Amino acid sequence: MANSSEACNVLSSVARAYMMKGFDEHEVIVNSIEDELSIFLPKMRRLEYIFPENSLKRLDLNRYENVFNSCLEVWILVPLSLLGEAHGLFRKKADWVQAWWVDGENLKFTSPERP
Secondary structure: OOOOHHHHHHHHHHHHHHHHOOOOOOOOEEEOOOOOEEEEEHHHOEEEEEOOOOOHHHOOHHHHHHHHOOOOEEEEEEEHHHHHHHHHHHOOOOOEEEEEEEEOOEEEEOOOEOO
16 A cells, blocks of 8 residues: 555644644654554554555455554544545444545545544
């Protein structure tokens, strides 16, 4: 799964938002390794995965099974076009799904929803 530049922008925006809320750079752990984008917030016991366009079709959910069964709050962020698919795919796995879209030069987000 290749990281799209749009998904990388989402990753940066979400990390900045947490820092603006008072988290310092050591409390917002950003992972952008090759095929995975995520943010881990240890104090909140929250892990947020950011999946680019077309990534859910190739997603191996078994790879994430330990995370889904952990005591972490798991958030899934996807492009708006994948929100319906994410609801079905992450039902009874993730705690929240949230979509993003680009409006002109602005990145916007839906309200978080239970899958």
